[in-house]
Amino acid sequence: MEDTLQRFFLEIAYDGTAYHGWQVQENAISVQQKLHEALQKILRYPVETIGAGRTDTGVHAKQLFVHLDILADSIKDKARFLHSLNALLPHDIAVYRILPVDQGAHARFDATERAYEYHVHFCKNPFLLHKSWQLREIPDVAIMNNAAAFLVGTQDFGCFSKSHTQVYTNICSVLQAYWQETDEGLVFHITANRFLRNMVRAIVGTLLDIGLKKKAPESILDIIGSKDRSKAGTSVPAHGLYLTKVVYPYIDKAF
CATH class of the missing domain: 3.30.70.660 (Pseudouridine synthase I, catalytic domain, C-terminal subdomain)
Structure with a gap:
């Protein structure tokens, strides 16, 4: 497997009712944790994500972008990847798009x-x-x-x-x-x-x-x-x- 990393943006949405906010934290279930678990099952290696911002416990998101770095040949079919990712995520979290971006793109700092x-x-x-x-x-x-x-x-x-x-x-x-x-x-x-x-x-x-x-x-x-x-x-x-x-x-x- 080639070890070149490609940066992607994921566009996600979620009902925050069941979660202690977006960001991973100890002793509480978060949206980011569920996303990481689903990504690791598909990719078979751990992936870290950076979100455009944090939402608190119970807050919802109709649109949130996150960025992540994936081995270049991990995603050969984007539609199939999204289908698999959504199948693994809970019903209250959805991923709409995966978008290749420049390696320096940043979901948090680039948002205007x-x-x-x-x-x-x-x-x-x-x-x-x-x-x-x-x-x-x-x-x-x-x-x-x-x-x-x-x-x-x-x-x-x-x-x-x-x-x-x-x-x-x-x-x-x-x-x-x-x-x-x-x-x-x-x-x-x-x-x-x-x-x-x-x-x-x-x-x-x-x-x-x-x-x-x-x-x-x-x-x-x-x-x-x-x-x-x-x-x-x-x-x-x-x-x-x-x-x-x-x-x-x-x-x-x-x-």
Whole structure:
């Protein structure tokens, strides 16, 4: 077998309900662990993967890219490889594509945008269990969107970050942030170049406080300026959160 390595991107999706997040960890089942186990069964040698980012326990992903290095002659038929990989993965994890990329391509560091959604609903619905958060009170969407507009731009979002996380900076560039009404309830959309740990869930909790008239829309400016997590709202439950899109500068050319 030739020992030349080829880098690939895998596009995956998963229901995070049964997992303690994306990343491999001790004494807990993760999405990455299940992916590694399936890959090793097919390839017959261990493979490490790097994801575009981490999702916490219970968070879902409609699109996540990971990169991995595989011996060049391990994959001769991509369609057959995907079929075999999906057959070995649990029903709540799917692989959509395998894509050859340059050896220097990096699923985490090359991503220029990431998008999330947070889903809420108001009536009891067994089909939304673990997929959306049920609220008892209906917030004012217009007021929440007025407040969400203050999120757009490049600024320090430390007030929405989980405490004691090791990151080089709390500066993020938010490209869009808005609420949308749906048949089931509401969806919050947010896109940025990067996100801090727990950032989206803290933002949603803060905006819901504003939508329920507990805080004024302009208060979000003071919250951001404080850089103090205790000034922001409570983090909402993980099961309403979805990573929906990851963008790369070479996606059109390579994929």
